[in-house]
Amino acid sequence: MAGPDVVLVAAWIGALAGPVLCFLLVRRLLRSRRIFPGWSVAVVVAIGWALGVWAFLVEPATLAVRHVTVESGSWRGPPLRIGIISDTHVAAPHTDVARIERLVARMNAERPDVVVLLGDYAGGHEPASVRAAPEASEILRGVEAFRELSSQLGTHAVLGNHDSWFDDAAIAAALGRADVTVLDNMATRIARPGGAFWIAGLADMHSPREGPRVGATLGEVTDTAPVIVLTHWPDPFREVPHGVALTLAGHTHCGQVNLPVLGRLVHASSASERWPCGLYDEGGRKLFVTGGVGVSILPVRFRAPPEIVVLTLKRPTRSP
Numbered sequence: 001m002a003g004p005d006v007v008l009v010a011a012w013i014g015a016l017a018g019p020v021l022c023f024l025l026v027r028r029l030l031r032s033r034r035i036f037p038g039w040s041v042a043v044v045v046a047i048g049w050a051l052g053v054w055a056f057l058v059e060p061a062t063l064a065v066r067h068v069t070v071e072s073g074s075w076r077g078p079p080l081r082i083g084i085i086s087d088t089h090v091a092a093p094h095t096d097v098a099r100i101e102r103l104v105a106r107m108n109a110e111r112p113d114v115v116v117l118l119g120d121y122a123g124g125h126e127p128a129s130v131r132a133a134p135e136a137s138e139i140l141r142g143v144e145a146f147r148e149l150s151s152q153l154g155t156h157a158v159l160g161n162h163d164s165w166f167d168d169a170a171i172a173a174a175l176g177r178a179d180v181t182v183l184d185n186m187a188t189r190i191a192r193p194g195g196a197f198w199i200a201g202l203a204d205m206h207s208p209r210e211g212p213r214v215g216a217t218l219g220e221v222t223d224t225a226p227v228i229v230l231t232h233w234p235d236p237f238r239e240v241p242h243g244v245a246l247t248l249a250g251h252t253h254c255g256q257v258n259l260p261v262l263g264r265l266v267h268a269s270s271a272s273e274r275w276p277c278g279l280y281d282e283g284g285r286k287l288f289v290t291g292g293v294g295v296s297i298l299p300v301r302f303r304a305p306p307e308i309v310v311l312t313l314k315r316p317t318r319s320p
Contacts, residue, residue, distance in 0.1 A: 019049065051302075054302070055257070055300050055301065055302040056299060056300050059301045059302060059304075059305055059306075060093070060094040060295050060299060060300065060301045060306065061094050061306075062305050062306060063102075063103055063106065063293070063305075063306050063307070063308065064305045064306065064307045064308075065106060065110065065307070065308055065309075065310065066290075066307045066308070066309045066310070067309075067310050067311075067312075068279060068288065068309060068310070068311045068312070069311070069312045069314065070246055070279060070286055070288060070311060070312070070313050070314070071314055071315065071316040071317065072226075072245045072246055072286050072313060072314075072315070072316070073284060073315075073316055074226055074227075074242075074243055074244060074245040075226050075245040075246070075313055075314060075315050076195055076225075076226055076315065077192075077194040077195030077197070077226070078193075078194040078195075078314075079312050079313065079314035079315075080113050080114065080197070080312070080313045080314075081110075081111070081112045081113045081114075081310060081311070081312050082112060082113070082114055082115075082116060082228075082248070082309075082310070082311045082312075082313060083107045083110060083112030083114070083115040083116070083149075083151065083308070083309070083310055084115075084116055084118065084248060084288075084290050084308065084309035084310075084311060085103065085107065085115065085116075085117050085118070085146075085292075085293065085308050086117070086118035086119065086120065086160075086232075086250030086251075086290050086292035086293070087118070087119070087120040087160070087250050087251065087253060087290075087291075087292025087293055087294050087296075088100060088103075088120070088121050088142065088292070088293045088294050089120055089121075089122065089123035089124075089162065089292075089293070089294025089295060089296060090121060090122065090123055090138060090139045090141075090142030090143070090294075091122070091123040091124060091135050091138050091139050091142070092123025092124060092294050092295055092296065092299070093295060093299035094294065094295055094299060095123060095142075095293065095294045095295075096138065096142070097138060097141050097142045097145055099293075100142045100145040100146070101145050101148070103293065103308055104145060104146065104148045104149055105148075106308060107149060107308055107310075108148070108149065108150045110310045111151075112151050112310055113151060113152055113153050113192075114151050114152070114153035114154065114155075114156070114190065114199075115149050115151045115154070115155040115156070116155070116156050116157065116199070116228075116230055116248060117146065117155065117156070117157035117158070117175075117180065118157075118158060118160070118230060118231075118232055118248060118249065118250035118251075118290065118292070119157070119158050119159050119160025119161075119162075119163060119204065119232030119250060119251070120160030120161065120162045120163060120232065120250065120251065120292070120294070120296075121139065121142060121143045121160070121162075121163055121171055121174075121175075122139045122162045122163050122165075122166035122171060123139065123162065123294060123296075124162070124166070125162070125165055126165070126166075127165060127166060127167060128166050128167040128170060129167075131166075136166075139166065139171075140170060140171075140174045143171060143174035143175055143178060144174050144177055144178045145178070146175065146178040146180055147177070147178035147179055147180075149178075149180075152192075153190050153192060154179075154181060154190075155178075155179070155180045155181065156180070156181045156182075156183055156188070156199050156201065156230065157175050157180045157181065157182050157183065157201070157230075158182070158183055158184070158201040158202060158203070158204070158230045158231060158232055159171060159172065159182070159184065159203070159204045159207070159232065160204055160232035160233075160250070160251065161204055161205065161206040161232065161233075161251075162296070163204065164204045164206040164207050164208060165206065168204070168207065168208065172184070182201070183199060183200065183201020183202075183230060184201065184203045184207075185201070185202060185203045185210065185212065185213045185216060185217045186200070186201055186217065186220065187199065187200035187201070187217055187218065187220035187221050187227070189221075189222075189223075189225065195225065195226075196223075196225045197225050197226045197227070197228065197245070198221050198225055198226070198227040198228070199227075199228050199230060200217045200218055200220070200221065200227055200228070200229050200230070200244075201217070201229075201230040201231075202214065202217060202229065202230065202231040202232075202236050204232055204233075205232075205233050205235065205236075205269075212231060212233075212236040214229075214236055214239040214240060215239070217229075218241070218244070226245040227243070227244045227245055228244075228245055228246050228247075228248065228313070229244055229246070229247040229248070230247075230248050231247065231248070231249050232249065232250055232251050233249060233251045233268075233269055233271065233272075234249040234251065234252065234269070234271040234272060234274075234275045234287065234289050235269050235270065235271035235272075237249065237271065237275065237282075237285075237287045238271065240285060240287075241285075242283070242284060242285055244285065245286070245313065246286045246287075246288065246313055247285070247286065247287045247288070248287075248288055248290070248311075249275075249287065249288070249289045249290075250289065250290050250291075250292045251268050251269065251272065251289075251292075252267070252268050252269075252272040252275075252276050252277060252289055252291065252292075253268065253291055253292055253294075253295070253296065253301070253304060254276060254277035254289075254291030254292075254304035255267065255272075255276050255277065255304055256295065256296070256297075256298075256300065256301055256302075256304050257300060257301070257302045257303070257304065258302060258303040258304045259302070259303070260303075264276055264304075272289075275287055275289050276289065277289055277290075277291055277304070288309075288311060290307060290309050291304055291305070291306070291307050292306070292307070293306045293307070293308065294306070
C-alpha cells in the first residue's frame with residue numbers, strides 16, 4: 001500500500017474512531033468534576049476532527065466548476081470559451097476512472113468551444129515498469145476517458161511531470177486514442193468563424209527528451225492570429241513574450257492546503273510560489289493557473305477545492 005493510501009486509511013479510522021475516543025475522554029473528565037477542561041477538550045477535539053474529515057475525506061472528493069473571464073489586448077475575434085482540465089492524477093487517492101467520466105460529463109454540460117488538458121494525468125511517482133498491472137491500466141483508461149469530451153474545436157493537451165515519470169510515451173499514445181491532440185513543443189492553428197487562433201503547447205520540464213522551448217514553439221506560429229500557450233508548469237511563463245493572448249498552466253494544485261492567515265505553505269515549484277492559483281496580469285501578459293482535480297503526496301485538500309474551469313477569453317471592453 002502506497003504512502004498516500006496509508007494516510008487515507010488512517011483518516012478513515014480517525015473519522016470513525018475520533019468521536020468515540022472524544023466521548024470517552026470527556027466523560028472521564030466530567031466524572032472527575034473537571035467540567036471546564038472536559039468541555040474545552042470536547043470543543044477542541046470536535047473542531048480538529050471536523051477539519052480533518054473535511055480536508056482528507058470530503059473536499060478532495062468534491063468538484064467545482066469555476067467560471068473565469070479574461071480580457072486580453074492581444075485577443076481578436078469573438079470570445080472563446082475554453083474548458084480547462086488539469087492534474088487528474090488517476091490512481092492516486094480520490095480519483096479513479098469513474099470520477100474522470102463524471103468530470104468529462106460536467107465539462108460537456110458547459111458546452112465549451114475548445115477543451116485543453118494541462119498534464120499530470122497519472123497519479124503517483126513511480127514509472128510504469130514497477131507499477132502493478134491493474135494500476136497502470138487504470139491510469140491509461142483514465143486518460144482514454146477523455147475521448148468523450150465534446151467541443152467544436154477539439155481537445156488539445158500537454159504532458160506533466162507525473163506523466164514523464166510514469167511513461168510519457170504511453171500517456172501520449174492514450175491521449176491519441178482519445179482523439180486528443182498532444183502539443184509537445186508544438187503549435188497548431190485552429191480555424192473558426194470570426195478569426196483563427198493558435199494553441200502552442202510546451203513540453204514538460206521533466207521530459208526525458210527536451211524541456212519546454214518557448215521561443216522555438218512560438219516560432220511555429222506563421223501568421224498574426226492570436227496565440228494561447230499551454231504549459232503544465234507556470235514556470236515557463238517567465239519566457240512568454242508580450243503579444244501572446246493568454247498562458248494556461250496547472251501543476252500547483254492551488255497549494256493543495258491553503259491555511260487561514262498562514263496561506264499556502266508548500267509550493268510545487270519556484271514559479272508556483274509567485275503564481276500559485278488564479279489569474280495574473282504581468283504588464284499585460286496574462287496567466288491563468290488552475291488548481292486542477294487530483295492530489296499528490298498527501299490525499300488532502302483544504303480551501304483549495306478540485307476544479308474544472310470554463311474560461312472566456314475576449315477582447316477588452318471599451319469604455320463608453
